[in-house]
Amino acid sequence: xxxxxxxxxxxxxxxxxxxxxxxxxxxxxxxxxxxxxxxxxxxxxxxxxxxxxxxxxxxxxxxxxxxxxxxxxxxxxxxxxxxxxxxxxxxxxxxxxxxxxxxxxxxxxxxxxxxxxxxxxxxxxxxxxxxxxxxxxxxxxxxxxxxxxxxxxxxxxxxxxxxxxxxxxxxxxxxxxxxxxxxxxxxxxxxxxxxxxxxxxxxxxxxxxxxxxxxxxxxxxx
Numbered sequence: 397x398x399x400x401x402x403x404x405x406x407x408x409x410x411x412x413x414x415x416x417x418x419x420x421x422x423x424x425x426x427x428x429x430x431x432x433x434x435x436x437x438x439x440x441x442x443x444x445x446x447x448x449x450x451x452x453x454x455x456x457x458x459x460x461x462x463x464x465x466x467x468x469x470x471x472x473x474x475x476x477x478x479x480x481x482x483x484x485x486x487x488x489x490x491x492x493x494x495x496x497x498x499x500x501x502x503x504x505x506x507x508x509x510x511x512x513x514x515x516x517x518x519x520x521x522x523x524x525x526x527x528x529x530x531x532x533x534x535x536x537x538x539x540x541x542x543x544x545x546x547x548x549x550x551x552x553x554x555x556x557x558x559x560x561x562x563x564x565x566x567x568x569x570x571x572x573x574x575x576x577x578x579x580x581x582x583x584x585x586x587x588x589x590x591x592x593x594x595x596x597x598x599x600x601x602x603x604x605x606x607x608x609x610x611x612x613x614x615x616x617x618x
Contacts, residue, residue: 428492435486439611440465441474441521444482444505446490454610456500457512458493459531461560462521463550465598465611470550470557474520477549481511493530498608504531516540519549522559585614 433446433453441462444455462478463470482488482505489506496502505511515521516539523536544551558566583602588594594614598605605613 430489430491433488433490435482435484435488437484437612438475438479438482440471441478441515443500443611444478445612446488448490453490454498454500455490455505456496456498456502456610457515457521458491458502458504459524459528459533459536460512460516460521461524462515463557464560464563464603466603467557467560467563473549474515477515477518477520478511481514482507498610500610502527512536513539517543519543519546519551522550522556524561526561585616588614588617591615591617 431448433448436445436447436452438444439454442457442460444457446453446455462474465471465475486507488511490501491504491506493502493504504513512521513535516523516536523533523540528536543549544556550557582604583597585594585605588597588605591614594605594617595612598613602613
């Protein structure tokens with residue numbers, strides 16, 4: 397007649413059986429690791445394209461919200477600032493936070509400095525309060541406070557310009573112009589003719605040309 401297993405052996409077997417699921421759980425909880433990439437292009441003040449081992453990736457800068465391109469001249473200034481900091485071909489470190497609904501990698505970008513934080517510090521973007529979890533919130537809020545005190549960038553207007561998230565909410569209101577021409581015409585990518593012209597129209601307020609919200613219009617024309 398077989399002998400019953402000892403309690404100690406039963407405990408060892410139970411622990412061994414639990415190990416695979418524990419490993420899987422641990423792996424799922426680990427956030428995406430940082431990686432090196434090369435700057436390809438700048439979409440707007442908080443969006444860029446990078447290449448990782450030949451694969452293009454759209455990056456949405458985490459923790460911040462820059463003026464929309466239609467918020468002239470601040471959107472253009474923010475984009476120019478980012479272009480100056482991150483020239484095409486520059487090597488950067490990407491610190492991923494998450495992936496947004498458009499499939500973009502939401503991340504902090506490190507060059508010689510934390511670019512996301514620098515944008516806020518120099519008044520080219522706001523701390524994005526709704527999405528500060530996972531960020532060093534105090535650093536971003538303190539940077540915004542200093543920029544407002546010095547009246548940098550978006551803070552040249554007393555109290556700061558309309559926040560980008562409020563501006564986008566207003567643009568969804570049907571009484572707000574939607575970026576069409578005065579005659580009501582809406583452009584289609586295939587009739588624009590060039591990628592550069594599409595970006596110019598986007599900066600003029602034709603936001604519908606940026607169908608996936610990544611800061612680039614008519615990417616099929618690239």
